[in-house]
Amino acid sequence: MLTRKQHDLLCFINDRLGETGVSPSFEEMKEALDLKSKSGVHRLISALEERGFIKRLANRARALEILRLPDAVKSAAPAKAAKDNVVPVEPRKVIEVANDVLDVPLHGRIAAGLPIEALEGQSSLSVPAALLGPGEHYALEVAGDSMVEAGILDGDYALIRKAETARDGDIVVALVDENEATLKYLRHEGQMIRLDPANRAYDPQRYRPGQVRIQGKLAGLLRRYQ
Structure with missing residues (x-):
């Protein structure tokens, strides 16, 4: 219907x-x-x-x-x-479909290293419509280098599809203790949730399930070249 x-x-x-x-x-x-x-x-x-x-x-x-x-x-x-x-x-x-662009909300910077506060902004980012699949999306500017081995660099714009659940191995936006967000691989380790970086210089982060809330899954990246 x-x-x-x-x-x-x-x-x-x-x-x-x-x-x-x-x-x-x-x-x-x-x-x-x-x-x-x-x-x-x-x-x-x-x-x-x-x-x-x-x-x-x-x-x-x-x-x-x-x-x-x-x-x-x-x-x-x-x-x-x-x-x-x-x-x-x-x-x-x-x-x-014509090469249209869509304006998606740009919600500040997200850490690809240690968690930083997730900022809620009023600005937007123009994104080619062909990059976005089904669902509602928003963008975050990446800060840090802990996801470089996954091809996610400092200054990139992560395109995030809103989601409250994810599977092991997904790259997610994880809100920790309701005030800090980070971009990491999601893993379950026994009774704990492990957030894995993609940089051998960084250690995994482990939290109790009640400390972590999934806010979205990585759908794509935009990169600006100077």
Whole structure:
């Protein structure tokens, strides 16, 4: 069951493809649905993907594929003539998503060394939409070098998908004692939670489960070159 906005977006994309063969941009989708930001479009696309109406193509960073349409949309489409009692099947539509950017909240700096206070800021970071998968995201600027062996460097921007749970081996944002956050590998060690660095110069950190709260999982990185 789709929400009204999800249904309207799917129909808008389908109609535009039928008219021009070209997908609307995130900006056009935003205006058509009267949304306040392109982040809202991204959330709707993520929801449609999760419900099996569209699919992101892994080998084409800016492409989505329409897998199916709501019954009401299909029934409204004009019937095609059959030949020899064989009804042609309409090929699945591939839509090329424009190289749009989304503004995600930028919540200060996070330690990739010892934990530091997680800052809540009002600024944002522009991120190519193709880098973000399903879900709600935010960004943190990395401070420190304890994750260098995982390719995460001081000054990078970590793109975090909001989550409250994670599996062993995931790189997570862990809030320690409700006031300090760190970016580490998550491990369970007996009755303890171990936060592992990716730098042999640093030791693992061990905490009781009640001391650690997962706030998200690493979804990607942005790096600026001077």
